[in-house]
Every structure is written in structure tokens, then in C-alpha cells.
Amino acid sequence: MDYYSKQISQLIEELASLPGIGNKSAQRLAFHILNMPKERADRLAVTIQEARNNIRYCKTCCTLTDDEECPICKNSGRNHKTIMVVENARDLAAYEKTGQYDGVYHVLHGAISPMLGIGPNDIKLKELMKRLQGDVTEVIIATNSSLEGETTAMYISKLIKPTGIKVSRIASGVPVGGDLEYIDEVTLLRALEGRIEL
């Protein structure tokens, strides 16, 4: 990219290193930023730095937050006896968007993966077990439906069962609106196994 001057090339490279942003998009973004009013570009840069500098784990549920406790854990209107276990903060957001879940969460920041060398101690599992010493009636495991997610779900359920706390797993099956024709066999079998009487 020697047809761009040095700082422009650097900006394009930095942007292209972000996930899901190819070289074309990075160029488009770079020129968009270069054409911004100076204050807008400053605000973008400062927001990135401040968010990154102040980020930490919520002391209760381990989600990423800029405060000691996240907005959900702070909310006394929620049911703190039900904990949904998710792999990351975006999965939490996905369930929040449904607007139908009133319990709290626990964010593992990953899933157990022998392949990648990620064991139970590499995710926020100890923190979850500590929470269960309090007043908790149900743990809903909402890890992904991948090999790692399922392994993690199994591991956690075995760990919790002896405590007598109810453990459940979100259902897997055919997505609503999904066309059977395009759905993989494993999902189809899961949907069959998990069938409910009408």
C-alpha cells in the first residue's frame, strides 16, 4: 500500500486486523474516519481507550463491565435465585434481548476445550461454584450447542448435581422458522429426542 502515506497505511492496517473487517472495508472505514470532524475522531479514540482501560469482571457474575458490579447483578428487581450460565457477554446480551428472562447470569468467558487446552480452571467456574453457596434454586446452562459447549454443560451439571440445586440445559432443536431441508442431521436427531407431547 505504498500509494497511501504512512499514517493512512497504518490506520488501514490497524482496522484490517479487527475481526470481520477485510482490506476493502478497512480502507472505507479509514477514509471515513479521516473525513470525520476532528472531535468525532477524538471521541472514537477516547471511547476505545477508556472502555479498554476501565474494563473489569463484574464481582458477581464475571461479565465485562466498567463498574464493580454489572447493571443486571445490581438490579434488585431480578430473580437472583436463578442463574443462567453463558460462555460470553454477547450470549448474555442475546438472552437479554428476548426480554423474557428475569433471572441473573454467570459468564464463563470460554468453554472447556481439551483440543485447545482450555480446562475447567481456565474459565470462571470456581466463581460460579462460590455463588451456589448462597440462595440459588436453579442453574440454567446456556453454553453453545458446540462440542465445547456441550462438554462444559456436562461438566458443570456433574459438579452441581451433588449440591441438590436444580440444573437444566436450554433445549436444542430446529430453530423457529427453520426449514428442515437445510438443517443438519445432528440437530434433526436432537429435535427428535427432545420431542414433547402435544
Next chain:
Amino acid sequence: MDYYSKQISQLIEELASLPGIGNKSAQRLAFHILNMPKERADRLAVTIQEARNNIRYCKTCCTLTDDEECPICKNSGRNHKTIMVVENARDLAAYEKTGQYDGVYHVLHGAISPMLGIGPNDIKLKELMKRLQGDVTEVIIATNSSLEGETTAMYISKLIKPTGIKVSRIASGVPVGGDLEYIDEVTLLRALEGRIEL
């Protein structure tokens, strides 16, 4: 997004305001940035600020650069007698990628558009005319093949013709590898009009 803490929401909003980045991508980018080592996030922020702060127009061709003159205008190995006129710096980059053009450029930063109220004085046209007082033998107009691009090309060619300098326009027609079936009528007619004897 009240399930995210304030600074995370702000970061997502800032990112989602960039072109081509929807809410889902903004969330993914935000968490990617939050999980970066601090130095990487700082470098991203500083690169944005520095590039934006130092950006200016090349004193010769008006492209965006961080120096007085851009790398292409500085390059004595290029043919400075041929000027290709483009609408913006990304169009310049597109021609540079071909690796076959050895002339220099002039970046208009826009195109004449009566609809949007952009007149000849709102683009870098005066700067182009000033360059033509030097030793220039050909001006190749490579504005887009849109209504605005064509209007601008016509306007510039009328302006230059009296000076005796050769003016040309890049060809429009069927893109290489393009399937006639899917090409619009205007392009097909252009390709017909511009046919060359074999």
C-alpha cells in the same frame, strides 16, 4: 442496551456509527477491543487520532496524505506529464493496484452534482487547472460512471479542450468476465457505441 455497562454501550454505539458496521458487528468488535492487550487498544486509538490530526491534502494532487506531498507526487520515476483525474483517494488506490499506470493523479474529492448542490467550486478543480499551466500532455478523466461522474467528466473536458492538452475518458462497457444477461441496458449500449474494430 442497558444490559451492557455504560462505557461498553458507548463503545458499541461509536463503532455502530461507522459505515457498513451494523449493531451485531459493533458488538463483536467492541468485545474484541475489550479483550485486546491494553497496548493494542492504545495503539488503535492513537493511530486513529494521529492519522486524523495529521491528515491534509497533497499540495500537488490533493489526495489525502500526512506529508506536504504524497508518495506518488514525490516519486520522480513516474510520468508527471499524464494526470489521471479521480473522485477520491480510494479510486486512486484502485488504479494503483493494477500496477500498470505510471502517470500521476488528481483527486477531486467529489463530483459535480446539481442534485446535492455540489458545484465546480466545491471540488478540487481550480487546483487541477493550475497544474495544467505546467508541463502536462494528457489528462485522463477517471471519474465514476455515474450521473455525477459523467457530468464532472463533461465539465472538465470542456474546460481543458481550449488549452490544447489531450483529454481522454476511461472506457465504459461490459466488465471483464461480466455476463451480458445481467448487465443493464445503458452499459450494453455504451459497450456497443464504444466497440473497436478487430
